[in-house]
Amino acid sequence: MAPSPPIQAMDVTSLRAVLVEMRRGLLPSRFEKAQQPDAHRLQLGLRSLQGTLWLELSWLAEAPRLLAIDPPLRQGDGSTLAQQLQHGLRGLALVSLEQQGWERVVALGFAPRPGEPIARQLVLEVMGRHSNLFLLDEDGRVITLARQVRQDRSRLRPIGTGDAYVPPPPMAGEPPRLQEDFASWQRRLSLLPQTVGQALLGAYQGVGPALARQLADAWLLLPVDSLQAEQWQQLWQRWRLWLETMEQERFALGWGGPSDYRCWDSGAAATVPTPWAINRGLAGYYDDRLGRRELEQRRASLRQRLQTAAARERRNADQQQALLAAVPGSEAMQRRADGLLSVPAPSRDEIDEAQRLYRQARKLRRSVAAITPRLELHQQRLAAIDTSLTFLEQAENGAQLTAVEEDLPALLPCRDSQGPGPSRRLRRGPAGSAPSPLELRSSGGLRLQVGRNHRQNEWISLQQARRGDLWFHAQECPGSHVVLKGSEGTPSDEDLREAADLAAHFSRGRANGRVPVVMVPTGDLQRIAGAGPGTVRHRGGTVLWAVPDRAADLLAEPPRLPGTEQP
Template identity: 60%
Template sequence: MASRQPQQPGLQQLDVTSLKAVLAEWRSNLLPSRFEKAQQPDPQAIQLGLRSLTGIHWLELSWQPDAARLHRIDAPPRQGDGSTLAQQLQHGLRGLALVAIEQPGWERVVKLAFARRPAEPPERWLVAELMGRHSNLLLLDGQRRVIALARQVRSQQSRLRPIGTGDDYINPPPLAGEPPRLEESAASWRRRLSLLPLPLAQALLGAYQGVSPALVAQLLPADWQQLPVGALSDDQWQLLWRNWRHWLEAVAAERFRWQPQGPGYRCWSAVLASGGPSSDGPSSDGQAAQGVHPQGPGPGPEAEAVWSAAVAARGTVWPLNQAIAHYYQLRLDSRRLEQQRQQLRHRLEQAAEREGHQASEQQGLLAATRGSQDLQTQADQLLSQRQPSRACIDSAQALYKRARKLRRAVAAIEERLELHRQRQEAIEASLIYLEQADDLEQLQGLAQDSTALLGLGRRQAPGAGSRREQRGVPRPLELQTPDGLVLQVGRNHRQNEWISLRQARRGDLWFHAQELPGSHVVLKSSAQVASDADLQWAADLAAHFSRGRGNSRVPVVMVPTDDLQRIPAAVPGTVSHRGGSVLWGRPQRADALLASVPSLKPASGP
């Protein structure tokens, strides 16, 4: 009997129970529906648009090894319709309708049948194999030959099942273990789990098909999972049997219900200690739900966000699909955010090191120019002789020439040093923005901003970068004070320039942490006179979005935007100012401010 190790905490795989729950909603809402559109948003996912009597529905099918999944999604932006796989699906499924959805046994394999009409035999099959690192997506013709697939599997990659275009489709190898059956008796079930002296979690994973690490966590209390099967009491066996039967009955009757559990989720109701199923979470028919989380730790922040999305979707016909889609979107976006943050941080740190090295070289050159006065003095002494020889005159002229050259070099070197200083400050500010970026769109805007401004990444064709950078209007964070004044916060260099120089009006006030890298904050006091509370809020925000965020108090400069001046040839958003007042900002107060003040625009964009 093969044994599988329990899954480590992290991203929950879409197991066969969740897959059956997703497909139950698909069958209710998609059969039949006509294929309209295929597009590939990323290298490991495809999106399909299907039109039914109730409108167009979008599905996402992903073969990502650690997050293979399929579910309905909201209408996506147009993207990736020119990929080879999307074009093959567009051509192969044109004019066909989805007429059947098959999911054999306890396999994580879904077969979508497409035909001209519901009563006709299928002309195409779209097969999604959601099997971890072996996941794949295949388009088959009516004779089950492969027309297109997401990834070719060569003989050196798999001896059991190589597959490519033109091959006959072969089902995946059969699953290990026994298929779960409602007809099985408690004695047979207990005997099967007790065959080997294993921990209870491993025994469940190895004995039966369709049992995932997530399902084990749903069936067992956490402190039971490592118990040897021989150490369970009769009462424990009875409780586990009751949970097992309840799960099987829920799957057989398609009685699915989504609810968060710990860092993950479940798609069927647990059995409470009283013996009845819990009613926690939105059900597949959109019923309201109340109750407590019956097993496992309480949901974390991400699960609570998914839970809120699922509750909002209770009135729809897609509550499970929408909740699962939100779960994976939140987790995968969070992972991508951290990966991209680390990559951009590394690039910025490399750029800072390069700027520091080049500035040191210029400092060395500047130090060498300090000998110009000595050269001038030596030349004067040569010419002060009563009758200098021709050789003395030539030497003096050469010394004068070298002195003049060194003096001219001072201005150029100081200009280069100032440029390096500005770029170092811009990089330091970018690192601050990077740590404070809290969504992918904002981080991507910062990456584009830093790449264009600091020369990071590969060189582009002339004009290519500028055209891309000019697409779209910068969208800084915008908040509104209780008095109705708008506060704008720049989250990258271009947004800083946009709010401070391009959009500022006479009467607006500019705030920035004194002598610290950070965001520009503009209070739109041109609309009405700002109160002391408005000024303090702006100062708190400027302190919060700066390197001084961890301090209790931060000095903040307040200057009318009319007194700001752009520094020529400097990084966008670099300004100088005349005069100004200093306020004390408290970064911690900005947390409450950001939570309570209405946001007018998302904190994202170029």
């Protein structure tokens, strides 16, 4: 899996664009509910004439934002911050949404009724790692805040509960103005020998990295003094278009180009705006990017735990192998003991030494019976962990990572499985639930089941298998079990090929052009006694040569089986 891409920060342009939509559809609205789903987000439920709408305010350093969102799940309404807002905003209505100048600071004003004085303000500072959220009283004092800013964190602006709210320090640079002429604008950008991007960022307020890329595009890294007259004119025209969009509030959401998204575009702005289009679009963007980042963090954590467990099993296997390698030495000990006792008159010390050697030789010979199964157990665990690492690297969503987590109690010692409570839950899954393998339809209409963890592998290969079902697995390679439900119809050659391709695709050999895949009737599978779930042996079998890339066609639009949900 590719690493999660960087997240484009919300700048002044996108902040103004979402506020325009909010003012049209949200003012005034009555406060109803506050909840805090995690440490960096607050969600507010507000009732307007159009119904209940939800805002999300986030001070996460990588993606601070203010957006209208779809109704969220109920979670985090018992947090201290949510309870303080619930108490402080009870009975009030949101009557204003203000952003001053070119600062990324928004003040949500709450009053008993529209037209009455502001009784509470909720101030969100969308400023990267300095982002924060403040609830202020009518005198501008901090009632509560998301993060206490102590003296050791900020010498310029320490602020905490009970302090008077102080806005952030003024931004460097000049405020952009439509009234400024071309000569003044060009002169300001050319003051220092730097790149076009650096000049835009340093000369004017409200220009962030994303806007600089959108304005300068291919010239971003060129020295300012290298721009030709025609390039200066094109940059000037883009600058003017951006300023006109900001002044006339003709915002529209566009995707791609030099940045992930943009909220000013001449072609898009000319269309009739769809209500909440920018808010909903950006909410989806941040959900997607943050979701990918969370997946990568979970994947990295699981990978570390599995690799640590694999290293432990290798050490244990090496120890057992060393003990097994010492067993042939028992014969030499036996011969030495025989030699000591074969002398005409052995001394007492020689007799004691001979008895010690006999005991040690017998112990080594007896240890074979104990060492061999231990060694096999460590090797089986290593193979299972290796397969879990394959499942992990190929997981594409949270449900598939959760499937890998379900196997941990059977693979890791208790101290690594988060205690007995979570271990039992992961082993059994939700109460009364069956495993949920990936299920597809072959070209011939037969069901194809793909296990995405050891529990699912065992379920489809042993517990749910029926006479006529066929089992597929990449030969001598960690990966998923695939079962073609031949019990539901006669498989065609194309059905067999598709099943083999799936087994190759969901194996460690995915990157190879061709992969040998073993096909066995499920009736010929046997569970290995004492081994972990999903560990089977089989008799015979047919080897098919599969092409992993061909499975992409089958996976592109997986048909849903009636009455089931696709994982």
